[in-house]
Amino acid sequence: MSAANLPAASDDVMIRITDLHKHYAKLHALKGVSLTVKRGEVLFVIGPSGCGKSTLLRCINLLEEPAAGTVAVGEDVIHFGPGHRMPSGGVLAKYRTQIGMVFQQFDLFPHMTAIQNVMEGPVTVKGIRRKQAFTLARELLKKVGLSEKENNYPRNLSGGQAQRVAIARALAMQPRVMLFDEVTSALDPELVGEVLGVMFQLAEEGTTMVVVTHEMAFASEVADRIVFMDAGQIVEEGTADDVLLQPRNPRLQSFLARFHHNMGTAPS
Numbered sequence: 001m002s003a004a005n006l007p008a009a010s011d012d013v014m015i016r017i018t019d020l021h022k023h024y025a026k027l028h029a030l031k032g033v034s035l036t037v038k039r040g041e042v043l044f045v046i047g048p049s050g051c052g053k054s055t056l057l058r059c060i061n062l063l064e065e066p067a068a069g070t071v072a073v074g075e076d077v078i079h080f081g082p083g084h085r086m087p088s089g090g091v092l093a094k095y096r097t098q099i100g101m102v103f104q105q106f107d108l109f110p111h112m113t114a115i116q117n118v119m120e121g122p123v124t125v126k127g128i129r130r131k132q133a134f135t136l137a138r139e140l141l142k143k144v145g146l147s148e149k150e151n152n153y154p155r156n157l158s159g160g161q162a163q164r165v166a167i168a169r170a171l172a173m174q175p176r177v178m179l180f181d182e183v184t185s186a187l188d189p190e191l192v193g194e195v196l197g198v199m200f201q202l203a204e205e206g207t208t209m210v211v212v213t214h215e216m217a218f219a220s221e222v223a224d225r226i227v228f229m230d231a232g233q234i235v236e237e238g239t240a241d242d243v244l245l246q247p248r249n250p251r252l253q254s255f256l257a258r259f260h261h262n263m264g265t266a267p268s
Contacts, residue, residue, distance in 0.1 A: 020069035031232040047229035100170030115150040140168040160191030216259040
């Protein structure tokens with residue numbers, strides 16, 4: 001590993017990915033991906049299934065080990081490739097505390113109530129006292145509109161409610177960056193809006209976010225910038241208007257064609 005406390009290229013840059021490669025056996029999932037995310041920026045990553053979007057998020061959070069390249073979050077710069085190896089133990093745990101990640105499947109602890117799920121990380125990972133963690137968890141459940149559900153177990157929550165608990169759980173670690181990986185794709189259509197509403201609020205508050213999604217109307221309303229990935233590479237990027245309304249790449253044009261009839265506005 002090389003996890004060095006080196007400054008990112010600019011104090012304004014929160015995430016910097018440089019020439020990132022990832023392989024799964026013979027599949028070259030990421031082919032030299034480079035991008036930056038500024039502090040407070042909301043970056044959306046779109047593209048067809050299997051293009052590398054989720055792999056990119058998992059590499060940022062080091063749930064996957066890149067084959068080569070550099071991942072930097074804040075002041076932590078980690079190099080991969082010959083002569084470097086994956087961080088482990090306390091170094092890896094410390095790195096991950098900077099990053100909140102919400103997945104397609106919420107994966108709440110089934111034997112814990114909503115508030116216990118939100119408390120768990122601050123208590124076990126950060127060593128926060130339970131009383132303080134309880135207060136924080138209660139505030140976050142209120143933030144996501146679930147104060148009345150704090151004592152419910154996951155089995156008694158709807159999919160949208162469980163996903164909002166998962167967002168509160170990620171926020172409880174007080175991360176510098178939030179990653180969202182297709183967080184509405186497993187939800188019934190009528191439950192999508194309540195989750196997007198929470199994400200919209202976070203964006204309005206200036207949270208640094210990287211969002212993988214197929215919710216194009218939401219992206220058009222919320223994104224500061226959008227990147228389109230295809231076959232493990234970023235092939236187009238720009239503002240929401242540039243990418244969604246004036247696409248230049250033929251693959252992007254084809255990808256967006258199925259969504260244009262459904263473009264609307266995000267929840268407010």
